[in-house]
Amino acid sequence: MAKIAFILLCHKDPDAIVKQAQSLTAVGDYIAIHFDARAPAHAYQAIRAALADNPNVAFARKRIKCGWGEWSLVRATLLAVEAAVDAFPRATHFYMLSGDCMAIKSAEYAHDFLDRREVDYIESFDYFHSDWIKTGWKEERLIYRHWFNERTQKRAFYAMFEVQKRLGLTRPIPEDLEIMIGSQWWCLRRRTVEAVLEFTRTRRDVMRFFATTWIPDETFFQTVVRHLVPETEIDSRTLTFLMFTDYGMPVVFYNDHYDLLLSQDALFARKISPEASDLKRRLGVLYASEGARFQISDEGRSLFKFLTQKGRIGRRFAPRFWETESTLGRERELLIVVCKKWHVAKRLLERIRQVTNVPCIEYLFNEDTTPLPDLGGIQSTMAKRHRHRRALMRMLFDYFESDRLIVCMDPSNLDLLEDFCRDRATTRVLEVQCQFSDSYLVGHAMRVGLAGDRTPQETLNRLLPTIRNDMLHESDRIRDAEFDNLLTMRESDSPEANADPLARFLGVAHDKAKEIADTDYLFAD
CATH class of the missing domain: 3.40.50 (Rossmann fold)
Structure with a gap:
């Protein structure tokens, strides 16, 4: 039977993290936590103290200061994965989570689901030929080196980019890699995770390459897993239900989304609102339940698209340029x-x-x-x-x-x-x-x-x-x-x-x- 080691990246709300860890481990699963080093030390100590007596909880050996779009997110993930592999030898699957995620199925259903197929669940689409990147940079993420954070060091980020562009300081992509892209929320088998960790130790060239790419959490695991695992053993999807608005912001779920979430073809959902206390309570009870049955209709994304389009329908009065005269x-x-x-x-x-x-x-x-x-x-x-x-x-x-x-x-x-x-x-x-x-x-x-x-x-x-x-x-x-x-x-x-x-x-x-x-x-x- 599947035993899941959850890889939790988090940076706030210690009480919620403790409850999340207790809920996930109460049914016999495991969790390895990386708590952002930018967060207060007392918050981290509170988490460690609250979970000190729980043998199914492990912590990354080092805390990293994480930033959006940086290599630090991948490094933090690898540290938590290493902790989970060492601490939980019985874990069969490793499931990536954030502090905003919650289970939308029972543990019984999740274990059953993972036992059905011998595959890794990770979005893995061709970087250059898929339409995963809708707008903005594509090749520039890879062929130029990015040392600064685009959100907090915008001037330095774009200045370094322009210097490299003017001087033609591009770099080759590692020849034996086919760059892939997808969601960072994956679920991998133990042997895949162990192979990835071994790859990080032996392929320092690849590690150096990804360490200065932009937004590597969307490409590193996706590329390396595809490089190490046969295509027939990869299901290119995420088991975490998430949606984004037209503005690129994640859709937040509230108390009245309970029935919708349960009907999606996923095991977890992101993001659950911190204020959705009733939703969190019901989902927590559900995860520990036995015999629960789920009707999977998976209409969440189409419903969201249909409903959010209302009210944005504009009216056009000027003729288009090709229709003039x-x-x-x-x-x-x-x-x-x-x-x-x-x-x-x-x-x-x-x-x-x-x-x-x-x-x-x-x-x-x-x-x-x-x-x-x-x-x-x-x-x-x-x-x-x-x-x-x-x-x-x-x-x-x-x-x-x-x-x-x-x-x-x-x-x-x-x-x-x-x-x-x-x-x-x-x-x-x-x-x-x-x-x-x-x-x-x-x-x-x-x-x-x-x-x-x-x-x-x-x-x-x-x-x-x-x-x-x-x-x-x-x-x-x-x-x-x-x-x-x-x-x-x-x-x-x-x-x-x-x-x-x-x-x-x-x-x-x-x-x-x-x-x-x-x-x-x-x-x-």
């Missing part, structure tokens, strides 16, 4: 069907196509698989369709040799609607308003990744009102835009009532519009 053509008519239920809009378009022979295209700005003619590559990707939207529409008018064209759009595409409705061409918009049952909203949440087959009902109950309100908000935004030619069909209205806006939208006789509105199962889910 462009138009679809004054003599042309673009008819846009806007509907959240795509299957309803597709049924409507199929019936319009049969009755009117007007060229119809489904969700070309929402679905990659929408059938489109070959237009020289401008239609090949969704990004190109959005970027060259007016050019794309002009080419479609030309392709169909028609001055009338019907397309479908999702209500979220307000920027597209505003662009096209400002065009010199005649643009009419038909919003098809549907009713959304709870079962439909659940299916929608699963289709877009906000929920899964195992998402707890309690999570769905909290999520559904947000999704419903989001859809209503999209419809409100369309009405608030005050488009000149906006018409509305409603699922709640009769075919006779819907025939009138449909006739004005298509420019056809009322009886022909009534024939379309009478389509069987038009609004059926």
